Amino acid sequence: MLGRTYESQRCSVARTLELVGERWTLLIIRDAFLGVRRFGDFADRLGVARNVLQDRLERLVEAGILERVPYQERPLRHEYRLTEMGRDLWPSIVALLQFGDKHLVANEGVPMLLLHRDCGGEMDERRVCRTCGKPIELRDVEPVPGPGGAKMPAAA
Numbered sequence: 001m002l003g004r005t006y007e008s009q010r011c012s013v014a015r016t017l018e019l020v021g022e023r024w025t026l027l028i029i030r031d032a033f034l035g036v037r038r039f040g041d042f043a044d045r046l047g048v049a050r051n052v053l054q055d056r057l058e059r060l061v062e063a064g065i066l067e068r069v070p071y072q073e074r075p076l077r078h079e080y081r082l083t084e085m086g087r088d089l090w091p092s093i094v095a096l097l098q099f100g101d102k103h104l105v106a107n108e109g110v111p112m113l114l115l116h117r118d119c120g121g122e123m124d125e126r127r128v129c130r131t132c133g134k135p136i137e138l139r140d141v142e143p144v145p146g147p148g149g150a151k152m153p154a155a156a
């Protein structure tokens with residue numbers, strides 16, 4: 001049985017879970033991919049206690065997945081952006097989303113669709129556009145509410 005941490009596991013899945021396996025942490029990363037950057041916006045969307053959110057954001061910064069970037073001088077305010085390391089979680093987040101769409105969504109329909117920004121085509125399980133056949137990178141994605149109606153971040 002796994003203990004509270006996975007440090008003794010010589011395994012890269014376990015090492016990744018050490019960073020992102022906590023529920024709120026992964027949802028913060030999901031929202032970061034949807035363009036959420038500011039503390040208050042994460043708090044509003046997730047409904048998580050602010051001290052928990054603060055703790056998880058700090059851990060993600062320490063781990064190098066998010067970076068704190070000033071967006072205002074007076075008063076000084078920061079926002080959280082995915083680093084290159086953080087952006088490497090994109091295929092994993094998409095895989096979790098697609099797993100949920102396939103196995104855990106009943107009749108209400110998928111909550112969110114990831115569309116190819118250029119042509120509006122849907123993304124397949126290999127992150128390729130079903131319409132034009134081009135690979136869809138993070139910057140090429142337009143997330144939109146699906147029939148199951150996801151709550152989307154307000155446009156920045």
Ligand SMILES: [Zn+2]
Nearest residue numbers: 116119129132
């Ligand atoms: Zn396309």
